[in-house]
Amino acid sequence: MSTSTGADFDLTSESFFANPFPTFERLRTQAPVYFFEPYQSFIITRGADIEVVTKNPRFSSQRATEMFAGMGLLGEDAASKEMLANWSRLTFFQDAPRHTLLRQLIMKGFTPAALERFRPRLAALVERALVKGRSQGEMDVVADFAEPIAINAIAELFALPEADRSRFVRWAKDLLKPAGAGVNTDDARNSLRQTSHEMFAYLRDIVEKRRAAPGDDLISQLIAGEDGNPQLAGEAVIQSFQMIGAGFVTSTNQLTNTVLALLKHPEALSALRADRGLVRGAIEESLRHEPAVLSINRLCKEDTELSGTLIPKGRFVYAMVASANRDPSMFPDPDRFDITRTSNRQMTFGVGAHYCPGASLVRLEVEEALRALLEFPRWEFVDRPYNYQGSNFQDRGPSSLHVRFPRS
Numbered sequence: 001m002s003t004s005t006g007a008d009f010d011l012t013s014e015s016f017f018a019n020p021f022p023t024f025e026r027l028r029t030q031a032p033v034y035f036f037e038p039y040q041s042f043i044i045t046r047g048a049d050i051e052v053v054t055k056n057p058r059f060s061s062q063r064a065t066e067m068f069a070g071m072g073l074l075g076e077d078a079a080s081k082e083m084l085a086n087w088s089r090l091t092f093f094q095d096a097p098r099h100t101l102l103r104q105l106i107m108k109g110f111t112p113a114a115l116e117r118f119r120p121r122l123a124a125l126v127e128r129a130l131v132k133g134r135s136q137g138e139m140d141v142v143a144d145f146a147e148p149i150a151i152n153a154i155a156e157l158f159a160l161p162e163a164d165r166s167r168f169v170r171w172a173k174d175l176l177k178p179a180g181a182g183v184n185t186d187d188a189r190n191s192l193r194q195t196s197h198e199m200f201a202y203l204r205d206i207v208e209k210r211r212a213a214p215g216d217d218l219i220s221q222l223i224a225g226e227d228g229n230p231q232l233a234g235e236a237v238i239q240s241f242q243m244i245g246a247g248f249v250t251s252t253n254q255l256t257n258t259v260l261a262l263l264k265h266p267e268a269l270s271a272l273r274a275d276r277g278l279v280r281g282a283i284e285e286s287l288r289h290e291p292a293v294l295s296i297n298r299l300c301k302e303d304t305e306l307s308g309t310l311i312p313k314g315r316f317v318y319a320m321v322a323s324a325n326r327d328p329s330m331f332p333d334p335d336r337f338d339i340t341r342t343s344n345r346q347m348t349f350g351v352g353a354h355y356c357p358g359a360s361l362v363r364l365e366v367e368e369a370l371r372a373l374l375e376f377p378r379w380e381f382v383d384r385p386y387n388y389q390g391s392n393f394q395d396r397g398p399s400s401l402h403v404r405f406p407r408s
């Protein structure tokens with residue numbers, strides 16, 4: 001049994017984030033359980049090993065303190081203490097049985113019936129986001145289209161005032177700043193602390209107002225679930241924070257990645273135009289082939305062997321779901337973008353108990369977005385380079401993507 005494996009692999013450059021898949025392929029074949037010195041963490045790239053990591057309780061989600069320590073975010077000052085106290089309560093950072101209780105609370109808002117009721121409002125949001133594309137025949141898919149859809153969808157579900165929404169865009173981006181490679185600076189950490197403080201204060205106020213005047217929205221549902229259960233006291237604020245933080249950048253990237261994948265594969269776009277019945281397949285294939293999230297993260301709580309490599313207690317593991325999605329032992333011809341795949345168990349939304357509660361919402365957003373975009377007879381790249389600055393293991397997508405819609 002070895003303690004670490006492999007030669008050097010670049011996992012932090014912009015070119016890695018632009019196309020991480022050749023590196024993942026090399027890792028899967030040469031060093032599937034790879035100790036990555038710069039992060040002092042293990043990188044897991046084979047689908048079968050990722051299944052193990054997500055199901056073995058030795059790989060724990062309860063890791064907020066250790067994660068903050070690694071990012072230099074622990075401190076005796078009030079802002080650091082407040083942040084750790086709040087973030088430690090997120091569902092992301094819980095194991096059963098606490099995790100199970102919180103899932104019951106949050107999943108009530110994401111039933112298929114609730115999402116189907118939301119569809120017409122979402123379609124209207126998509127229409128609004130297409131104003132520029134329609135009037136100018138050109139738009140930045142990120143800033144003009146995906147971001148407004150993603151933030152307004154969450155804001156409508158939570159009934160957040162229209163005037164506050166741009167603030168949420170800034171907040172959601174600030175929350176991720178120290179997560180990128182080479183950007184964990186004092187400034188990024190300070191803006192994370194400050195944003196976390198402002199967002200919690202804002203949400204505490206909204207929750208109090210909503211408690212007094214409930215409505216037909218997710219915050220009111222969280223309050224109803226919290227009331228009468230002392231174990232859930234304060235969770236409406238915590239869970240609202242988590243969903244706004246988790247749902248905006250991810251959805252923005254997935255909407256953009258889907259458009260980009262179709263632009264890069266015109267044969268798939270033509271097939272989709274000819275047969276709208278392929279929309280669901282196109283969504284699943286974009287999630288598999290161009291996922292907005294590269295990895296999920298766990299803390300190893302006891303020395304554990306994984307595929308012949310020892311993972312010592314106290315080490316983090318990054319389970320690269322984006323690599324599992326291209327693992328040939330899971331998907332035939334995995335690098336081919338094929339919207340007609342009949343079996344597509346992509347891992348983009350995770351595996352097991354922590355499976356993303358927002359998955360159905362994202363699928364609905366992409367479906368409505370494609371439905372509207374397919375009305376344009378042609379899509380073309382505008383000749384402006386796009387880049388992956390700001391991408392990291394959690395969030396991957398271009399920072400802009402200019403597209404033109406010629407009329408004929």
Ligand code: HEM
Nearest residue numbers: 091092243246247250251254292293296349350354356358
């Ligand atoms: C394409 C978009 C998205 C992707 C790729 C994505 C991916 C993921 C993944 C991989 C996990 C599992 C994390 C783990 O196992 O530790 C997760 C969890 C989570 N996601 Fe998403 N997500 C997306 C959108 C959303 C949206 C729109 C929301 C909310 C509205 C959301 C809320 C959450 C929450 C609350 C969790 C924690 C669940 C738990 O720990 O049990 N996500 N997501």
